[in-house]
Amino acid sequence: MARSVLITGGAGFIGSAMVAQLSAQGYEVHVLDDLSFGRRELAAVPDDRFIHMDIRDRSAVLEALARLRPQWVLHLAALHFIPYCNAHPTEAAEVNIMGTVNVLDACEAANGVRHVFVASTAAVYPIKDDAIAETVGPGPMDIYGITKLATERIAGEFHHRTKIPVVVGRFFNAFGPNETNPHLIPEIQRQVLAGQRTLKLGNLDPKRDFIHTADMSQAVIALLEAGLGGFEVFNIGRGIEYSVREVVEAFARQLGEPLSIKVDPARVRNVERMHLLADVSKLRKATGWEPRWGLDEGVATLLQEVPLP
Ligand SMILES: NC(=O)c1ccc[n+]([C@@H]2O[C@H](COP(=O)([O-])OP(=O)(O)OC[C@H]3O[C@@H](n4cnc5c(N)ncnc54)[C@H](O)[C@@H]3O)[C@@H](O)[C@H]2O)c1
Numbered sequence: 001m002a003r004s005v006l007i008t009g010g011a012g013f014i015g016s017a018m019v020a021q022l023s024a025q026g027y028e029v030h031v032l033d034d035l036s037f038g039r040r041e042l043a044a045v046p047d048d049r050f051i052h053m054d055i056r057d058r059s060a061v062l063e064a065l066a067r068l069r070p071q072w073v074l075h076l077a078a079l080h081f082i083p084y085c086n087a088h089p090t091e092a093a094e095v096n097i098m099g100t101v102n103v104l105d106a107c108e109a110a111n112g113v114r115h116v117f118v119a120s121t122a123a124v125y126p127i128k129d130d131a132i133a134e135t136v137g138p139g140p141m142d143i144y145g146i147t148k149l150a151t152e153r154i155a156g157e158f159h160h161r162t163k164i165p166v167v168v169g170r171f172f173n174a175f176g177p178n179e180t181n182p183h184l185i186p187e188i189q190r191q192v193l194a195g196q197r198t199l200k201l202g203n204l205d206p207k208r209d210f211i212h213t214a215d216m217s218q219a220v221i222a223l224l225e226a227g228l229g230g231f232e233v234f235n236i237g238r239g240i241e242y243s244v245r246e247v248v249e250a251f252a253r254q255l256g257e258p259l260s261i262k263v264d265p266a267r268v269r270n271v272e273r274m275h276l277l278a279d280v281s282k283l284r285k286a287t288g289w290e291p292r293w294g295l296d297e298g299v300a301t302l303l304q305e306v307p308l309p
Contacts, residue, residue: 002028006070008055008103009077010045011038013180014119014171017213018074019043021221030068032061033077037180055099065106069113072224075103076119078148081181085144096147097154104158115165115224118155121148122172122209122237122276131279134170134233141272152233159231166230167223172237172278175298176213177305184244185210189302192251198260199248202267207241209277212293222287237278238291247295254300 005022009015010031015038022029023044031043034054043050051064055077065073078096079085085092100118107113125132126139140146152168159166179186184201191199219236242250245261252259283289 011043016042065110133279172209200264209237
């Protein structure tokens with residue numbers, strides 16, 4: 001019988017890529033999402049495998065997990081867009097912290113969950129100018145990173161209490177189709193698809209480790225299939241960083257047309273981090289995983305997407 005998997009946040013940007021990959025690999029995938037940021041059509045599951053639910057609704061989450069009794073739970077549902085979290089700190093704490101408590105308590109009560117994956121973020125790290133390994137101590141700098149560090153700690157406590165194996169994945173910057181939040185790459189994509197050849201952007205020099213959502217999904221699946229026991233934390237990035245200028249150059253190459261940049265003062269943000277680069281040696285060693293998508297290949301597919309509204 002196919003292994004049943006529940007993905008919270010499966011109608012979102014990264015979750016929908018995981019739904020697609022797990023389904024393609026023969027898993028029976030269920031999605032729980034309140035569609036606050038995700039979209040129903042992104043979660044490629046039939047209606048009887050889609051649970052429209054808010055993870056803050058504790059009794060409903062307990063009841064849903066007890067009914068479903070999935071073997072794996074991938075907990076991705078969270079408020080993730082940093083400007084939104086800064087503007088709504090109470091909501092961010094309720095969803096990212098209390099929502100995680102509810103999902104994990106429901107995993108324990110469901111009696112039969114064999115593995116849990118919890119999505120965290122590189123935002124739990126302090127500023128560092130070279131590649132960051134998992135051994136670097138935490139130093140989140142915003143409400144989002146603080147709530148995700150709490151998510152990790154709650155997941156650790158859950159493991160010690162229940163002995164259910166837990167993998168925490170610290171995602172670096174995802175890119176790929178179906179973005180739900182107005183990050184840098186979808187903004188460049190939107191302007192290019194709208195016909196602009198002089199792009200209006202903010203800070204141009206910060207570098208980020210962009211990893212395609214298909215590679216991210218494969219890394220998570222590889223970690224779960226590795227059957228690790230205990231509580232383990234892994235960076236999930238590509239191990240290469242690109243500046244905003246370099247991302248624009250990749251768009252120009254794939255477009256076959258030059259693109260210029262005009263710095264828009266309204267978009268310039270106080271950026272504390274000039275670098276955010278993953279050391280992925282622990283992930284590689286545990287799974288043999290290798291990324292398949294380069295920046296240019298990913299950008300090429302984004303240029304085929306229907307223009308964003
Ligand atoms: N996108 C990135 O680059 C990135 C980087 C680091 C970490 N992450 C983490 O990865 C996970 C997925 O992020 P994403 O980029 O796909 O974002 P997303 O906003 O597209 O996905 C989050 C999903 O969770 C759902 N959700 C939000 N609040 C909920 C609630 N109260 N109850 C039920 N569902 C709820 C949303 O509707 C959405 O579908 C998050 O945990 C995020 O913190 C993402």
